[in-house]
Amino acid sequence: MTERFAIFGHPVAHSLSPVLHAANFASLGIDAAYAKMDVPPEDLAGALAAAVADGCRGLNITVPHKQAIMPLLSRIAPSAARAGAVNVVEFLPGGRTVGHNTDVDGFFADLDAHGISVSGRRVALAGCGGAGSALARGFAERGIASLAILNRSFEKAAALARELSATGADVSACPFPPSAPEAAETVLAADIAVNATVVGLKPDDPSAFAPGSFRPGQTVYDIVPVAHETATCRAARAAGAAAMDGRGMLLRQAALAFRIWTGRDADIDAMSAALARAGLSG
Ligand SMILES: NC(=O)c1ccc[n+]([C@@H]2O[C@H](COP(=O)([O-])OP(=O)(O)OC[C@H]3O[C@@H](n4cnc5c(N)ncnc54)[C@H](OP(=O)(O)O)[C@@H]3O)[C@@H](O)[C@H]2O)c1
Structure with a gap:
């Protein structure tokens, strides 16, 4: 049957x-x-x-x-x-x-499959809607050095950072229009930067992050699963970072x-x- x-x-x-x-x-x-x-x-x-x-x-x-x-x-x-x-x-x-x-475990399984450990790493995560907040909780329980949550609606990022800080993890919130200098500095300092916003779903969307956010040695993971290479992945590769997409x-x-x-x-x-x-x- x-x-x-x-x-x-x-x-x-x-x-x-x-x-x-x-x-x-x-x-x-x-x-x-x-x-x-x-x-x-x-x-x-x-x-x-x-x-x-x-x-x-x-x-x-x-x-x-x-x-x-x-x-x-x-x-x-x-x-x-x-x-x-x-x-x-x-x-x-x-x-x-x-x-x-299985979204959260799928994301971390994919990092594992690429030999990337999150333990002891500084993480910047853009977006705290359904997917982003679930990933933030996943990072907070995986022994990261720090997590900066960037979100267009700052109060949502601040509330999530307060919740996760209570678990003992080093979690902060950062204002996010991407043009805010503080946002670019925060992302640049991270070992792992994740785009969990919807920016990138449309082929002509800009990078989710401001110019100057990426550097060699970083992993940039854009979870948006689309057919085109997103501007976020393009910018990451251009800056010498390792780019991973949502597939x-x-x-x-x-x-x-x-x-x-x-x-x-x-x-x-x-x-x-x-x-x-x-x-x-x-
Ligand atoms: N690869 C996979 O398996 C997988 C699995 C799940 C989700 N995803 C992807 O993850 C992304 C987010 O999904 P979701 O379910 O979390 O959506 P959601 O709950 O609607 O959250 C959307 C997020 O995007 C932000 N955002 C929306 N427009 C923006 C803009 N113009 N500039 C900056 N930020 C903006 C929102 O910020 P505000 O809070 O300020 O509105 C919020 O943080 C989608 O692209 C989805 O396809 C991928």
């Missing part, structure tokens, strides 16, 4: 999750279908109940439902509790549901989701080839 999986988002047409998972199912010989479901916020509870009733094997959850789904689930796994967001739903016997987060995080969060649903390792190469065919070849 065909196993059923889906992603809930609104909008969801742009999602590459069906491409990734279909390639993996085909490579591993799994008879499965993965649907894109555009679920408006007011229909979220009903769509989840329908997925349970239909015997759905696994769900991905994307914007704007990553927080809203949490109270609807039977249990929240530690990964999602720490991140404050769910991007994977696991279905247990008896209609029980568990919310997980690795996308692949690894999908592989971790597959393991939660099936207990099996995904075929990362098959997923990566499918991403390239979909235009995300970097």
